[in-house]
Amino acid sequence: MNYTESVEYIHSLLQFGIKPGLERISMLLSALGNPHEKIKTVHVAGTNGKGSTSTHLANILSEAGYKTGLYTSPYVLSFCERIQIDGQIISENSLARAITRVREKIEKLNEKGIVITEFEAITAAAFLCFFESGCDYAVVEVGLGGRFDATNVLTKPEASVITSISLDHTKILGDTLAQIAFEKCGIIKNTVPVITSENQKSEVLSVIEKTAKERNCGLLITNPKNSNIVSDKLGETVFEYNGESYTLHLNGEHQIENAVNAIETAKLLGISEEHIKSGLSKTRMLARMEIIGTAPLIIRDGGHNEGCAGALRDFLLRYNIKNIKMLVGLMADKDTEKYLELLCPLCDSVTACTPSNPRAESADNLILTAKKYCNNSLAVSNPKEAYRQVLNSASKDDTVLVCGSFYLMSDIF
Numbered sequence: 001m002n003y004t005e006s007v008e009y010i011h012s013l014l015q016f017g018i019k020p021g022l023e024r025i026s027m028l029l030s031a032l033g034n035p036h037e038k039i040k041t042v043h044v045a046g047t048n049g050k051g052s053t054s055t056h057l058a059n060i061l062s063e064a065g066y067k068t069g070l071y072t073s074p075y076v077l078s079f080c081e082r083i084q085i086d087g088q089i090i091s092e093n094s095l096a097r098a099i100t101r102v103r104e105k106i107e108k109l110n111e112k113g114i115v116i117t118e119f120e121a122i123t124a125a126a127f128l129c130f131f132e133s134g135c136d137y138a139v140v141e142v143g144l145g146g147r148f149d150a151t152n153v154l155t156k157p158e159a160s161v162i163t164s165i166s167l168d169h170t171k172i173l174g175d176t177l178a179q180i181a182f183e184k185c186g187i188i189k190n191t192v193p194v195i196t197s198e199n200q201k202s203e204v205l206s207v208i209e210k211t212a213k214e215r216n217c218g219l220l221i222t223n224p225k226n227s228n229i230v231s232d233k234l235g236e237t238v239f240e241y242n243g244e245s246y247t248l249h250l251n252g253e254h255q256i257e258n259a260v261n262a263i264e265t266a267k268l269l270g271i272s273e274e275h276i277k278s279g280l281s282k283t284r285m286l287a288r289m290e291i292i293g294t295a296p297l298i299i300r301d302g303g304h305n306e307g308c309a310g311a312l313r314d315f316l317l318r319y320n321i322k323n324i325k326m327l328v329g330l331m332a333d334k335d336t337e338k339y340l341e342l343l344c345p346l347c348d349s350v351t352a353c354t355p356s357n358p359r360a361e362s363a364d365n366l367i368l369t370a371k372k373y374c375n376n377s378l379a380v381s382n383p384k385e386a387y388r389q390v391l392n393s394a395s396k397d398d399t400v401l402v403c404g405s406f407y408l409m410s411d412i413f
Contacts, residue, residue, distance in 0.1 A: 003092035006099035007079050013118035020148030024109075025120045029153060031105040032124060035131030036138075039069075041154050042265065045142040045184045046163025048307040049258040052250060052285060053163050056262035058139040060279030062086045064271045069130035069138035071123070071151070074406040076286040076302065077413060083126045085133055087282070098125040098132075119143050123150040145173050147186025159265050160187045160217075162196040163258065165204045166307035167335070181207035193218040195265045197257050198225070222264045224257040234291060234319055244273060247281045251289040252315045287409045289315050295396040297321070300413070302406040304334045309342040312403060316346055323398040327390045328370075329353045329383060329408035332361040337369055343403070344373035349393075351378050353386035355407040383411035 001009060029036055044054045051072050058070035068086055075081035080089040083098075102125045106116045123143075130138045140157075142149045165181050173180045181204040188194050188208075194217045196208050205221070212219040227241040237248045239256055241263065248255055259280055266276045287302035289312065299321075301312050316324065326347040330336045344350050352366035363379035363386075370377040380386035387402065394400050402412060 001096050001100045001103070003096045006096040009099060009103060010079070010118055010122055013116065013121055019115075019117050020145070022148065022150070022153055024114055024116055025123060025150040025153055027109060027114060028102070028105055028116055028120060028124045029127065031108065032101065032128055036127040036153055037155075038131050039135050040137045041157040042137065042139045042159050042161065042269075043142070043151065043154050043157040043187045044139065044161045044163065045146040045149075045187045046161075047166045047180070047184075047305065048303070048311065049163035049254065049261075050141050050161075052255060052258040052283070052288065053161060053261050054139045054141040055285055056259060056280055056283050057161075057265060058084070058137075059087060059282050060262065060266045060271055060276050061137045061139070061269075063279040063282070064275040066136040067134055069126070069133070069135040070141075071126040071130075071138060072141045073143055074302075076406060076409045081286070082122060083129050085130070085135060090129055094129060095125070098129050101125075101128060117150075120150045142184075142187060145180075145183040145186065147183050149186075152187055154187075154189075156189060157187075157192055159268055160189065160192055160194045161261055161265055162187070162194065162208060163261060164197065164254075164307060165200060166305060176203075177201055178203045178207055182211075185211040188212060188215055188217060190215045191217060193220060193268055195220045195222065195261055195268065197221070197261055198223045199257055220264055220268065222260045224260045227256050227260060229253075229256070232318075244277070246277055249281065249284055251291070251319075252311055253318060254311045254314070287406065293400075296391075296394040296398040296400050298391075298400045298402070300402040300409060302409050303403070304330055304339065304405050306335055306338045306342070309339040313342045313346065316343075316401075321399050323348055323395075324401050325349045325351070325390050325394055325398055326401045326403060327351045327353065327386055328366065328404045329355040329363075329411075330361050330366060330404045331355070331357065331359045331407070332365075333359055334361075336361055336366060339404070340366070340369050341373055344370050344377075347374050347401070348398075349376040349378070350374045351380055351386050351390050353379075353383045353408070354381045355383060355405050356411050357405070357407045360405070360407065383408055387412045
């Protein structure tokens with residue numbers, strides 16, 4: 001298969017939906033020679049911040065001289081973004097080769113009545129790429145939950161990291177923070193060190209502490225409050241933590257918590273301060289409060305739950321960002337009411353669109369909610385047309401905020 005064919009094949013597996021469990025992915029990886037068992041790994045779970053934390057750790061390990069893979073999701077511009085090696089997304093040809101290999105094994109499993117899902121297939125392809133590329137390490141971000149996520153075939157990672165936990169995917173993971181934390185803690189393995197933040201809600205921290213104790217793990221609880229911001233501007237934050245100075249190029253105060261988790265994990269792995277600082281400063285991420293234009297200021301942010309909305313709201317207030325024209329698209333299975341409640345009051349206008357995904361909430365439904373918090377609200381179903389209209393209506397002093405689902409980012413950019 002070529003690249004286009006391989007991506008089409010992967011997407012064709014979406015028809016099988018989400019099927020939690022490790023039996024199918026274990027069979028698939030076994031057929032591929034268990035590549036995930038032949039490299040060192042760091043496993044990262046959480047509701048928010050796991051992508052940033054994973055990217056920080058991968059960059060730090062690369063700076064320390066380790067050939068490092070990064071498996072993350074979702075993607076913004078190219079499917080290849082989900083699999084990276086030493087900070088570079090893999091080539092389309094590399095992805096096609098891996099998917100071709102994986103498909104051969106999937107079809108043999110299908111003959112036995114074993115059906116592989118989309119996420120299981122791309123997870124297997126990622127491990128195959130990392131092994132065949134000679135990676136020393138792979139930093140692996142959980143897709144959904146933890147306990148039954150396909151990435152949880154990792155039985156002996158070097159460390160398990162649990163980032164900020166909040167309510168999300170409640171129909172699958174549970175409708176309380178304690179239930180969701182229990183699922184995320186599924187990545188905690190016997191005697192493998194665990195890193196999390198003191199900023200977790202108390203009920204979440206209790207579950208993490210209990211699980212770590214039961215599994216005889218060393219639990220490291222980081223304290224981001226020990227940090228002190230030295231300078232802060234759009235695109236660069238310098239902060240001190242335990243007597244050391246670090247520079248970030250990710251926006252938002254919440255990124256300090258992610259960075260502190262990465263710092264302490266890297267120290268646990270034996271990485272020097274020099275490489276930690278260098279790795280953090282090199283981290284860039286698409287659609288994470290990302291500035292992509294000026295005059296008007298254009299910001300894109302892929303985040304769809306209450307925690308993401310709160311972080312984006314804090315970011316807008318922190319940098320006194322005004323004259324906001326918001327373009328938003330969300331999935332129907334998210335708490336769209338809370339997302340819009342947090343952000344719409346800050347906006348001069350809200351335009352809702354419908355991302356091209358079967359789970360998308362309609363623009364018309366979003367606007368019914370948005371109008372509760374911003375009178376100047378409009379529904380334009382097509383994302384590209386909605387973006388064009390918002391841009392054309394913006395003056396050089398305005399802010400165009402494109403936010404919500406990552407599917408929206410893919411549709412527009």
